[in-house]
Amino acid sequence: MSSSSLSDTSTGTLVRRRTFLQAAGVVAGATALTLAGCSDDTPTTPVDPYLLSLQEADAGLLNYLYLLEQLEAGFYQQVLDVPPTDLQASDLTYLRDLRDHELIHRETLLFALGSANAAPVPTLTFNFSTLNLTTRAGVLAAAKTFEELGVAAYNGVLHLVADTTTLQLLAKIASVEARHADFINELLTPNTFATTMVVNEGPLFSVAASKTPTQVIAEAAPFFLPYKVSVTALPTT
């Protein structure tokens, strides 16, 4: 295994921490075991067992977006598992749609990682303790956070993808995420389309906001705890 894979030492640790891998993480777990089997090749350096280091190049970008799709799917699942009492039936119908879209994105990216022979990050359990998910307003505010973050994340990395087919696949998801973001804004604050749409500043003000992986991971950091995500290997140009 090369340095472009998940840090071997950290992956080996992850395998021992079975609670970290959910039942659905069979593929991730199997990959992690494979990686662990290669760990003799690499010099042992002290590695933070809670550090998830994403790969270089397209594999790293795919894993980065796979991680964010996991996060979004995990969030909607959490809401649907314990919905706030003031959430309306129509809200739930839409939140199920959103959950299903994010699950499909997640599984598609996992498959794409497999096709690219790239080790996926494990299936994570997220920490939503910083969110107020007991009221409709709290849930929608959190959903806005996730959707806007997702849109800005896609806008921040798609131009860094080297492979045309991968770019086209990701662009197909990116516009659906933008649809989600608009819809959540509408549910959260009806009739404020003109003022709530997140766009850029300056001469490029009419284009959608973008965020770098470093910015996105910093904002999402509380949800990954106790794990930390390193995006330093991802391409920047």
Place this chain on the structure above:
Amino acid sequence: MNFFEIIKQLAEVDSDVLGRLDSRRAVFSSLGTAAKRGAMAATPALLGAFFQKAYAGTSGTKVGTIAEIFKYALTLEQLEADFYKKMVDSSVFGSQSAAAQAAIRQIKKHEDAHVALLSAVLTGLGSPSTTTTTFKASAFPADWTGQLQVAQLLEDTGVRAYKGRAGDILAAGGAADANVTGVGTVNPLQAALQIHSVEARHAAHIRYMRSQTPWITGSGDLDGQEHYKGTTPESTTTQAGIDLLTVTSGKTYTTAEAAASFDEILTPAEVLDPVRAGALVG
């Protein structure tokens, strides 16, 4: 529908279109008489097939320069901007809700800004656009309901059009930052995808205003129109080589969920086909 007007429009956004058609010049020769031209112009299916041939196999390979691709985008943005100008100027606009008026004004503002941005980039690249595309007056609905229908079709088509050129921009070297005079540093691929993202929000919002799902499930009142079909229809449920209906993770998905999870591309020829935006160019 004017066949030669469409060729002219295409040539403006893709200067190589005549080159593409060159090997099929025999088609033109054989259609040299006015009668035959008329027959062809009256046959959209034939026309569609003709463009399919002209652009066959170009997806994912280098088709044109950044300037040519941006001129194509500018054409569509000018079409949208003029459409929203017509909406705001329409006699029925003032009687709509404040929220609806604000939404349309906001979308118009974005489209105007997209026109300005793309024009500035083209000028900065030394390839200024000299054409102005307008929305065909006779195709503009007098009533608000009809206007919103056209708005939805335009926006959803716009999303597909930008997506359809992402690979071309990458192939044309557009993933590298360019220092554009008068604009500053622009990454053409990122900028195009950021506009694409805004268009998707417009599309979702117009759909919401029309009491449709913000995403394309296939069951919306307009989802069966040609704007949602094409070589890669919005109903597609296979992505990255996998059948989304069989993606498990302990769940199964409906066709609507699988189709709505991904938006699909349209090629330039498909976008400018008279069954879609081609018929709306003034």
